[in-house]
Amino acid sequence: MTQLDPGKLTSVDEYGDRVHIIPAEVKGFFRRHRNWTQIILLTIFLALPWTRINGHQTILLNIPEREFALFGVLFKAHDVPLLFFILGAITLGLAFVTSVWGRVWCGWACPQTVFIDGVFRRIEQWVEGSYIKRRQLRDGPFSFEKLWKSSLKWFLFTVVSSLIAHSFMAYFVGAKELAGMMTHVPSENWTYFVLVVVFTGGILFDFGWFREQFCVIMCPYGRIQSVLLDQKSLAVVYDQKRGEPRRGIKVDNGSNGDCVSCNRCVQVCPTGIDIRNGLQMECIACTACIDACDEIMTKVKKPTGLIRYDTLDGSKINLKKPRSLLYLLAIVLLLGGLTYAVSTRETAHLAIMRGAGLPYSYVKSPSGAELLLNQFRMHIQNQGSSPARYQMTLPAEYAEKGVILQVAENPLNLNSGDSREWYFFVRIPQALIESNGQFKIKLQIIDLIEKNNFSVERDLIILGPRS
Numbered sequence: 336m337t338q339l340d341p342g343k344l345t346s347v348d349e350y351g352d353r354v355h356i357i358p359a360e361v362k363g364f365f366r367r368h369r370n371w372t373q374i375i376l377l378t379i380f381l382a383l384p385w386t387r388i389n390g391h392q393t394i395l396l397n398i399p400e401r402e403f404a405l406f407g408v409l410f411k412a413h414d415v416p417l418l419f420f421i422l423g424a425i426t427l428g429l430a431f432v433t434s435v436w437g438r439v440w441c442g443w444a445c446p447q448t449v450f451i452d453g454v455f456r457r458i459e460q461w462v463e464g465s466y467i468k469r470r471q472l473r474d475g476p477f478s479f480e481k482l483w484k485s486s487l488k489w490f491l492f493t494v495v496s497s498l499i500a501h502s503f504m505a506y507f508v509g510a511k512e513l514a515g516m517m518t519h520v521p522s523e524n525w526t527y528f529v530l531v532v533v534f535t536g537g538i539l540f541d542f543g544w545f546r547e548q549f550c551v552i553m554c555p556y557g558r559i560q561s562v563l564l565d566q567k568s569l570a571v572v573y574d575q576k577r578g579e580p581r582r583g584i585k586v587d588n589g590s591n592g593d594c595v596s597c598n599r600c601v602q603v604c605p606t607g608i609d610i611r612n613g614l615q616m617e618c619i620a621c622t623a624c625i626d627a628c629d630e631i632m633t634k635v636k637k638p639t640g641l642i643r644y645d646t647l648d649g650s651k652i653n654l655k656k657p658r659s660l661l662y663l664l665a666i667v668l669l670l671g672g673l674t675y676a677v678s679t680r681e682t683a684h685l686a687i688m689r690g691a692g693l694p695y696s697y698v699k700s701p702s703g704a705e706l707l708l709n710q711f712r713m714h715i716q717n718q719g720s721s722p723a724r725y726q727m728t729l730p731a732e733y734a735e736k737g738v739i740l741q742v743a744e745n746p747l748n749l750n751s752g753d754s755r756e757w758y759f760f761v762r763i764p765q766a767l768i769e770s771n772g773q774f775k776i777k778l779q780i781i782d783l784i785e786k787n788n789f790s791v792e793r794d795l796i797i798l799g800p801r802s
């Protein structure tokens with residue numbers, strides 16, 4: 336059985352090979368609260384794609400269709416610059432939280448932690464037993480028990496990975512669309528089928544096998560911790576003053592610190608570190624060692640909190656640190672910018688294009704006069720949160736000059752988020768065409784549903800022969 340050595344990283348052996356960490360189970364205040372947090376987060380992750388706000392999926396990131404919905408607000412490809420505000424606010428939000436509360440994201444909310452700790456490790460425990468039994472199984476020779484337990488475990492891992500991959504996919508293609516695809520044979524949706532298989536494989540690899548290695552060697556957020564944390568940030572810390580010299584270290588006056596060298600804090604650590612060596616980049620602030628040490632302290636009748644949440648310099652949490660305030664200010668500015676941009680953007684997006692073929696042609700009016708005809712198509716999309724009824728008109732001054740607007744469907748009904756090609760023709764007396772072969776008119780588009788409050792004008796150039 337692999338012995339835990341508090342002086343080195345337990346996820347690597349003396350030859351530098353990976354040692355699969357099997358952390359000991361732990362009970363306590365933080366474990367209980369993390370259990371509830373994980374249940375809530377998992378429920379949100381699975382349920383969110385099935386919820387809708389303003390008729391749109393609550394979170395939808397449909398990249399192929401270039402359609403994004405966030406909490407009832409719809410974004411299209413032309414809104415991509417707004418992503419700058421959203422991604423900036425998320426990044427700075429994480430930096431702000433880290434500067435004050437340390438790696439609380441890693442230990443409590445990161446999908447890597449939530450899925451491994453809240454799902455995969457629980458399956459493992461259910462199939463293979465306690466950490467002691469699992470370590471015996473890991474280090475023991477090949478046996479029938481090892482074979483069937485391992486097979487069952489990996490089968491369940493695969494089922495769960497597939498479920499997670501499907502839920503993840505629902506954020507990108509839409510929950511209803513995904514459910515529809517699942518009722519058809521894979522060959523009808525090859526791309527999505529292959530993507531789900533790849534995601535399932537990736538999740539299985541990461542949550543089932545790679546685990547803490549991702550946090551330790553790959554996670555970019557983990558890499559930048561040293562920049563985001565300072566002495567006043569909250570972290571899981573070991574009270575060296577109180578704990579040292581720990582039991583087993585000979586001291587002249589015979590009075591050791593409170594640490595009884597039980598190694599329990601190391602045994603429960605999912606990244607295999609010894610928090611008594613000080614704050615380390617591998618620590619994901621999961622609080623398991625706090626619960627473990629509190630349990631031991633209670634047993635030896637000493638005050639709990641030898642390992643605890645604390646700032647590195649022992650001061651109180653300070654939200655008013657210049658760095659945190661700067662993050663906060665930048666977040667407020669970005670969210671303000673986003674709110675302004677969303678609230679002032681037009682609730683319909685219009686793009687007018689000329690029809691295919693000749694720029695103009697001649698037609699006869701009912702009275703027999705010859706008129707010039709230009710054909711157009713308008714791509715119109717309802718970006719508002721409610722249905723719209725668009726009407727296209729010409730200002731009266733043009734009608735007086737004999738300009739006639741003919742629209743294929745007028746008014747045009749569009750549900751929120753829907754778009755259409757709207758075909759229309761403009762006929763004008765040739766006499767109106769100026770010497771440069773053009774005549775400018777204005778087109779009005781209004782939403783007949785009053786509460787939507789949409790009314791715009793667009794310039795339109797009618798082409799004809801130059802004189």
Ligand code: SF4
Pocket residue numbers: 571600603604605606607608609610617618619620621622623624625
């Ligand atoms: S040192 Fe403690 S808080 Fe950090 S990862 Fe290990 S068990 Fe979790």
Ligand code: SF4
Pocket residue numbers: 573578593594595596597598599600601611627628631641642
């Ligand atoms: S659990 Fe507490 S008492 Fe035990 S080794 Fe860790 S710090 Fe020392």
